[in-house]
Amino acid sequence: MIISRQKEFNDILQLLNEKNIFIIGCGKCAKKQHTGGEIEVLDMRMRLEEAGKNITGWTVLSSACSINSWNDVLSQNPGIKMSDALLVMSCGGGISVISGFAGLQVYPALDTESLGGVCCNEVVTEQCGMCGDCTIWLYGGVCPVIRCAKSLLNGPCGGAVEGKCEVDERLCAWDKIFDRLKELDKLENLEKIHEPKNHMKKVRVKRT
């Protein structure tokens, strides 16, 4: 699941120079996180109307990043054609896809943070560093690329105080990695020298 958070309302308002706005939400990740489902879209509509904007309509696409036919979206949402701009309440993937079709100004209402998941009804953030070279099994299923603030692959930096990362309130990923590997009886993985990531695997430009 793509983790996103809503931008500050005033920041959104500053983006919107246009008068006639159509709002698009997303029925997948953003809905689950309560950042861009129907409830949030309706709330946004109300606040923007209060701020003097003309909301030409709204919809929540089943998945903003996966659109089969923009013509279908247009025919089901005639308000889009009467709009000066779209406000999209989805992750960057959704905004990007919609921007490719829309032919008019598209603004994001959300900031995209990380690739996470849902575990026992709880949204968990920063689960995958999207490095394009997954070695998570070597770390007991805890991705050091994203869970460690410094993406260290060979052990902790020594900056944690009482188990807390030097950066913020998160717990040191390396304590978790150690615990998981111990549980799996795979502590020998920690002894391996892990080579730096090959960032060629992350970028889309492939060597020919």
Added chain:
Amino acid sequence: MITAEISPSKGTDTSQMLKDAVLLKDIVDAVNVTDNQRAVMRMSPLAACTILQEKGLETIMHVTCRDRNRLSLQSELIGACSLGIRNVLVMSGDHPTKGDHEGAKPVYDLDSVQLLGMIQKLNKGIDFSGNRLEGGTDFCTGAVTNTELNEVALIKLRKKIKMGAIFFQTQAVFDVKGFSGFMEKINEIGSKKIRIIAGIIPLRSERSAHFLNKVPGIRVPDDMIEHIKKAKEPQVQGMKIAAEIIKELRTMCDGVHIMPLGNHENTRTLLEMAGIL
């Protein structure tokens, strides 16, 4: 071995750095030159080391993984070696959010273990990608460690040794007994080749003790804080404590590293009190 820490200047005025250099020149074996320590932007340690070496000091250049990718690290290291810098101290580096450029992109393309490995390659005359260099480097390479090591930290320390660290500089030591436990762990590793240089910070006040207690890897014992609190001249008491620690540590490890809070005006006196000078 006695080493001391010098911060590159925050700007082009190098006068404070040079004042410290004059104070330290004849009393230490080498000076450590920090690399944007605590993620606060300063002059590059390569430039500062060059300036200090021109004044006749042996330098140990800090290299963090925070600000440069593998290309930049290698070119900086090759440049350093070409300018006569022979010692490097490798570390991850404090995260940008801890410093004065909080929004900077944290690089960490390599971690400290991988950086040590890359330096080994440069010393063999090849770069990270395996290309032959027109002249390799010749670095004596060290790393850093906390003295309180849990299992996972100890494993990382072993990896640093495996990847070519031949000396370790520790975080500031206040608890000598704790340090002896650390040395036992080092000796258990059974590597005779590595040298341990213990960090020393003379306390200046009760406040400085509380401040240091918030620094990762540093623990100032309560009774020591009490002594500082009761002392008429806390700074002098701090020096006495540091001198005693140095005396005890010298029998246990290979050297000490002086990192005062502020400048080096008292470092000579401290070393005299510790019976070194």
